[in-house]
């Protein structure tokens with residue numbers, strides 16, 4: 167483990183230690199704040215209960231990511247190719263981010279039902295924006311001298327896109343994707359809070375109502391782990407694809 | 413072969429050059445020598461249509477053309493290699509973008525790699541080789557344009573002095589071995605003397621040719637050739653008088 171990783175781990179251990187100690191010394195009731203040891207224990211022994219819910223939430227997030235990629239990439243490319251389109255669309259893009267997803271969630275459940283579709287849609291809305299914006303920025307950051315070179319080679323737009331703009335934008339695309347997958351959990355869980363029969367968000371609401379606080383925390387722990395896993399996955403993918411030094 | 417008449421370009425209402433004339437016969441190696449910021453790169457950008465000209469005519473083999481964009485190969489000061497491609501893929505870029513016989517192009521690029529001392533480095537990435545090798549790869553790419561006219565904008569200025577000297581004779585190959593017609597920009601008087609058939613001294617903005625030298629010794633030339641040294645003295649003298657640093 168490197169130095170930074172070691173300090174981070176040490177800090178986490180310290181904070182967990184303080185939490186554990188404080189809860190035990192002041193005898194805080196478990197339904198208010200369970201000690202970390204009990205959360206860890208619950209997350210492990212209740213795995214058979216949590217796992218199916220985590221699977222549903224995971225599927226929602228992954229579908230959301232896929233839909234977001236399938237829409238954000240063409241849109242960013244189109245806005246890059248036609249600046250008019252960028253001018254026309256950017257207000258809508260920004261406005262879409264100004265609307266709190268919480269406000270949309272009940273409507274989406276009415277429109278798309280209690281099933282997975284409304285959650286996938288929520289995740290999609292949240293992931294879509296960072297990918298589009300960072301990919302567009304990446305495409306636009308291409309050095310004009312390279313553009314000139316391609317112009318002089320008589321390269322048509324889509325060839326220049328494939329050979330120059332796209333690889334040039336990849337680091338920023340991945341930065342956006344990483345932000346996207348780490349906030350995607352929010353969209354899915356909000357959707358589940360508003361109305362669902364399964365998923366980690368549903369489990370949290372249900373356990374909360376029954377004062378099963380350790381289970382709420384265990385669900386959060388799983389959620390965080392899933393977010394972290396996706397984040398690391400994107401990082402690995404990035405390392406595998408971007409093998410050059412710019 | 414190339415005739416430029418009355419070429420004019422303004423930036424923000426200021427003429428970078430106005431009424432610029434140039435005649436470049438086929439197979440000749442001409443060098444433009446001028447101070448920093450006098451408008452040399454702007455001239456090349458205007459000739460190639462990267463930026464539109466404000467007035468003037470460009471005639472290529474007797475035919476007036478809007479610009480030389482698809483008639484010449486243009487090599488920049490920076491190597492402009494794509495870091496995600498191997499040297500070979502970089503060299504093949506002009507063929508890939510326009511389409512063409514890839515197998516034949518690969519053969520030709522392979523031969524050029526050998527000729528320019530890049531043999532064995534075809535699959536290396538640009539960040540794995542030296543600055544000199546990158547510039548040679550850019551030279552191969554320039555040749556892969558397959559054009560008769562080559563514009564060189566300070567092609568060696570990114571290199572250190574020693575590497576630079578070693579690469580000057582490679583530029584001469586463009587003319588002697590590949591039969592290209594060449595217009596080159598440089599800051600380096602010795603480089604100009606070594607390579608050029610004609611050297612044009614330029615004034616600061618608005619840029620104009622104020623003196624022409626045609627070094628006599630046959631190429632390849634030696635730095636210490638007395639005739640060359642005589643021409644050099646003349647050039648340095650004029651550069652001083654021309655207010656050129």
Ligand SMILES: Nc1ncnc2c1ncn2[C@@H]1O[C@H](COP(=O)(O)OP(=O)(O)OP(=O)(O)O)[C@@H](O)[C@H]1O
Pocket residue numbers: 423424428447448449450451452453454455
């Ligand atoms: N796109 C532009 N818009 C406005 N002015 C420009 C632009 N490009 C260059 N200039 C100006 O035109 C002048 C000539 O620039 P240019 O790059 O052609 O000089 P140069 O002779 O190539 O210089 P160097 O030897 O440093 O490469 C400079 O004063 C520069 O500031």
Ligand SMILES: [Mg+2]
Pocket residue numbers: 452453454565
């Ligand atoms: Mg220049």
